Amino acid sequence: MGVVEIGGHRLALSNLDKVLWPENGMTKGEMLDYYARIAPTLLPHLRGRPVTLRRFPDGVDGVSWHQNECKGEPDWFTVHETPGRGGRRLRFCVVDDLAALMWVANQAAIEIHPFLWSVADSRRPLEVVFDLDPGPPAGLVECARVALRLRELLADVRLDSFAKTSGSLGLHVHVPLGTPHDAAATKAFARLVARILAAERPDAVVAEMRKSDRPGKVYVDWLQNDSTRQTVAPYSLRGLPLPTVATPVTWEEAEQAVGADDPGELTFLPDDVLERVERLGDLFAPVRGLRQRLPKPANV
Secondary structure, eight states, X not given: OEEEEETTEEEEEOOTTOXXXXXXXXEHHHHHHHHHHHHHHHHHHXXXXXXXXXXXXXXXXXXXXXEOSOOSOOTTSOEEEEEOGGGOEEEEEEOOSHHHHHHHHHTTEEEEEEBSSOTTSTTOOSEEEEEEEEOTTOOHHHHHHHHHHHHHHXXXXXXXXXXXXXXXXXXXXXXXXXXXXXXXXXXXXXXXHHHHHHHHOTTTEEOSOOGGGOTTSEEEEGGGGXXXXXXXXTTOXXXXXXXXXXXXXXXXXXXXXXXXXXXXGGOXXXXXXXXXXXXXXXXXXXGGTOOOOOOOGGGO
16 A cells, blocks of 8 residues: 555555456556546546546456445545435535546546536536447447548537547547536437437437347437436546547547558557547547537427
8 A cells, every 4th residue: 555645635545556457467556557647638527527436446357336426535525416316415526636536546446437517507518429339240440430420410510529439349429518508408419410320321320229229230329418327538447358448539530440440440548548648639628618509400
């Protein structure tokens, strides 16, 4: 165990030598080092937003769970309390600074999933997200192909969009709005666009959850826009056999992956991501504040 001081707070970091990813031997200490190094780029995407955590105390091959409510936090840690169903108070962690990031990472929270809204205006999203989820044998390349068409549809209604890998099987396309919006409106917009995509390419895209319809197709998950849902943060690690990272990508990279028919073009590990940020900066910076207006449904 090591004790460090970050931002005036003393943190005890434990089990640094524990291997969390047996396939490549990455340890908890190395995970903490990644999060410390990516923090200047990651934290702006977390600041002011409640998060849920996915914890892997015995590594990615062990038992894991999604932790929705903040528990056992130090007295300096920011917690957002909001009413839940039946009047129950919900307590969400808010990762506003490096000390908070190191504290959640030390809980073996490999994955960080922020809500689409901020503590300043609960349940009113600041963006729309399309979660492109492939049904095998479809994969990342098929998701990139759908994402490129989705980008065109959004551009037709004057909306800029930004892509990131999920760090797992699919891609996420984010549409920043910049100001809080009604969740029912953003969800309805996402559903309409998903249905347009599915109608265009019924052989390759589905817009509803029926598993029987999904093999070989890309499911455009518009339900991610429900105010109760969260989406993995850009630059978050994932609890998979290898320590892949949810990584912002350029549209040119999506085109290259489709052209090469190579999912490896869109798969990134921690060192890849740190090098990309040094070279390209934060490709997702516009998602934090770009102001855009959703079109009226008749204009989509």
